[in-house]
Amino acid sequence: MEVTQVLHMNKGEGETSYAKNSIVQMKIISVATSIIEEAVVECLEKKLTAESMGIADLGCSSGPNTLMVISEIIDIVYGRTNKTGNPLPELRIYLNDLPGNDFNNIFISLPEFYKKLKINKNIAQEGCFISAMPGSFYGRLFPKKSLHFVHSSSSLHWLSQVPRALDSSILKPLNKGKIYISKSSLSSVHDAYLSQFKRDFSLFLKCRSKEIVVGGHLVLSFMGRVSADPSSEESCMQWELLAQALMSMVLEGLVEEEKVDSFNAPYYAPSAEEVRSTIEEEDSFTINRLEAFEIDWDGGAPSNNNFQNKINKIEKYNLSRGQQVAKTIRAVVESMLEIHFGREIMDELFKRYAELVDDYFSTTRAKYIDLVISLTKKD
Amino acid sequence: MDLEKVFHMKGGLGETSYSKNSSLQKRAADKVKHITLEAIEEMFVESRPKSLGIADLGCSSGPNTLSNIKELVNAIERGSRKLFEPAPEFRVYLNDLPTNDFNTIFQALPDLYRELKKGKKHGNPSIYIAGYPGTFYGRLFPDKCLHFIYSSNSLHWLSRVPPGIYNEKGESINRKGIYISENSPPRVAQAYFQQFKHDFSLFLRSRSEEVVIGGRMVLILLGRNGPNHVDRGTAFLWEILYRSLATLVSKGEIEEEKLDSYEVHFYAPSKEEVEDEIRKDGSFKLDRFEMFEIEKDTGNSSSSYGKAMAMTVRSIQESMISHHFGEAILDNLFEEYGRLVDEEMAKEDIRSISFVLVLQKL
Numbered sequence: 079m080e081v082t083q084v085l086h087m088n089k090g091e092g093e094t095s096y097a098k099n100s101i102v103q104m105k106i107i108s109v110a111t112s113i114i115e116e117a118v119v120e121c122l123e124k125k126l127t128a129e130s131m132g133i134a135d136l137g138c139s140s141g142p143n144t145l146m147v148i149s150e151i152i153d154i155v156y157g158r159t160n161k162t163g164n165p166l167p168e169l170r171i172y173l174n175d176l177p178g179n180d181f182n183n184i185f186i187s188l189p190e191f192y193k194k195l196k197i198n199k200n201i202a203q204e205g206c207f208i209s210a211m212p213g214s215f216y217g218r219l220f221p222k223k224s225l226h227f228v229h230s231s232s233s234l235h236w237l238s239q240v241p242r243a244l245d246s247s248i249l250k251p252l253n254k255g256k257i258y259i260s261k262s263s264l265s266s267v268h269d270a271y272l273s274q275f276k277r278d279f280s281l282f283l284k285c286r287s288k289e290i291v292v293g294g295h296l297v298l299s300f301m302g303r304v305s306a307d308p309s310s311e312e313s314c315m316q317w318e319l320l321a322q323a324l325m326s327m328v329l330e331g332l333v334e335e336e337k338v339d340s341f342n343a344p345y346y347a348p349s350a351e352e353v354r355s356t357i358e359e360e361d362s363f364t365i366n367r368l369e370a371f372e373i374d375w376d377g378g379a380p381s382n383n384n385f386q387n388k389i390n391k392i393e394k395y396n397l398s399r400g401q402q403v404a405k406t407i408r409a410v411v412e413s414m415l416e417i418h419f420g421r422e423i424m425d426e427l428f429k430r431y432a433e434l435v436d437d438y439f440s441t442t443r444a445k446y447i448d449l450v451i452s453l454t455k456k457d
Numbered sequence: 458m459d460l461e462k463v464f465h466m467k468g469g470l471g472e473t474s475y476s477k478n479s480s481l482q483k484r485a486a487d488k489v490k491h492i493t494l495e496a497i498e499e500m501f502v503e504s505r506p507k508s509l510g511i512a513d514l515g516c517s518s519g520p521n522t523l524s525n526i527k528e529l530v531n532a533i534e535r536g537s538r539k540l541f542e543p544a545p546e547f548r549v550y551l552n553d554l555p556t557n558d559f560n561t562i563f564q565a566l567p568d569l570y571r572e573l574k575k576g577k578k579h580g581n582p583s584i585y586i587a588g589y590p591g592t593f594y595g596r597l598f599p600d601k602c603l604h605f606i607y608s609s610n611s612l613h614w615l616s617r618v619p620p621g622i623y624n625e626k627g628e629s630i631n632r633k634g635i636y637i638s639e640n641s642p643p644r645v646a647q648a649y650f651q652q653f654k655h656d657f658s659l660f661l662r663s664r665s666e667e668v669v670i671g672g673r674m675v676l677i678l679l680g681r682n683g684p685n686h687v688d689r690g691t692a693f694l695w696e697i698l699y700r701s702l703a704t705l706v707s708k709g710e711i712e713e714e715k716l717d718s719y720e721v722h723f724y725a726p727s728k729e730e731v732e733d734e735i736r737k738d739g740s741f742k743l744d745r746f747e748m749f750e751i752e753k754d755t756g757n758s759s760s761s762y763g764k765a766m767a768m769t770v771r772s773i774q775e776s777m778i779s780h781h782f783g784e785a786i787l788d789n790l791f792e793e794y795g796r797l798v799d800e801e802m803a804k805e806d807i808r809s810i811s812f813v814l815v816l817q818k819l
Binding site: 082085130170173177178179180181182185186188189192202203204207209210211213214218219220221222396414 | 459461462468479493508546548553554557558559565566567580583585587588589590591595596597598599600629662666686819
């Protein structure tokens, strides 16, 4: 599976779209707000950005979250420059995601967005330029030294490819009956994943180091774990239950066993230690902060955002928590699963998945671990 | 109606998409390719930037967009080789209205990058292609970031239908047409001309902040020969569209009132009108101005010229027509359109004129 060609969040604004099912990711963005603010303010204080500030969001996806993040960052810059009396720098804002991302969806909202900027903050068209830079962030995306602040949320747990040792087009399947690291997986499965993560994350840092100015900041949020055990529930359970749903369909002859054996998620949730050591080895960035937050599988208590509150209320009328969670997972993984298992089984698969999640909820408070890292580009 | 939210070429890759129906636009661009390439090469030799900004304004969606980029990048690479210098870093800015189908262009980017980098030293050329949605009647890009602007078949689209063609009651005074025609009251032509002046001067003013001194702009757009506003070549296609719509009115498929109120946001300027605005703006000098015609495509004999024209115009106008009249009439409308084009072309070979301008930033 060619990840960069296949992976994309579900497009549009329909029932199963990412736009309608991304409250978890929104929660993740909001827990990092104070860290983002700290980083942006430091950038401004260093006067690196006096005339023109380059800001990038890597893995921007589409839907309401995309412009929400940008809006937050602009708010911080605006608030700060107001306080210090400095003029607002020209804002160059770059939205990046894979070429298959639904950029059209974001663009349609831009005229309104610009209008609000003008009305609320008197930021004119020549003060703020928002563009899209499609491509994989495991590679160069931007011209040298063109960025001051880079943000990436809910993206870096996606690997550039399924780890080579697990690519069963070449080798016998190593991870039978499973689609990610699990308690029963061989240690070689974990080794393969960790090795792929290290390679990808180092490449990510190396590329960004060329694009970010000295003193510029990077704030990254992605799925991880606090446990040293790579098969811990906090980092694997969502995949474990998905594998169980698939295997139940195998038992009924609805899905071929071989298909499950040959599918492995191009995903890795590293431990804080693994992240730290990769950053230190790559050596282009100093670590300002490395924190872990617990995020409920269903996004937890409603955030401060009124818009999402409305959606939560409507959804909660008719759906169980398991069904809600299943929708958020479906919006993210469907593109990959469809290619491998076929579109026909998706409805049934996620129906079963929802039931398994509801079961799991009855005994456990299901949580993801979200790592938030704040970095500064070294000399 | 906010044009920015409605107007776009038909997206995707289907039968009626712009992607599949833009060979006419390609032939226009190809016809003056030598002028485009000369302009960018001249600019490059004069300024030798290490980081080169190139923008395509009204890039649309489809094979033309990416083949343009390829040609421009190849031209600069050739230029660099001749000077025994490494190629510059390329910053490519693709602009169109927010409703343009950028997704389809973006999905084709990985292949384009691969093609550009094939057989070259690792990572070369350094090229970064981004999409900048927005109207070019206003600022689009950061200060002084561009060395070369290309805009093909976009500047004849106005920012809006001129308000001057509506009376105090909000009704159009251009009742027997959808563009300037023989039946139009003189005020109509004046209103369109005023809107063009407003738009084109805003275009020039905005670009003047974005283009470096010595930077070049190559603009290709439909125009007309001579001062007379009623020009056979450009008005032809709109008249046919009007007559096709009128046919549907007579068949009861469209309300007459809907047709009366439909006007296009288009203007084909004369050479003098264009030169005037450039002179008045004062930030650019006109290095070159040529007029050309595109020959009928005699290659494809499987469908009639009329049908091909109908498909081309449909991919361009569909968004506006369906917004005003609804989608149901589209098939019938363009069938009639194709038939009328063939009928008229049998009587007389009518061609529209295009302009190609090369401007240099002072």
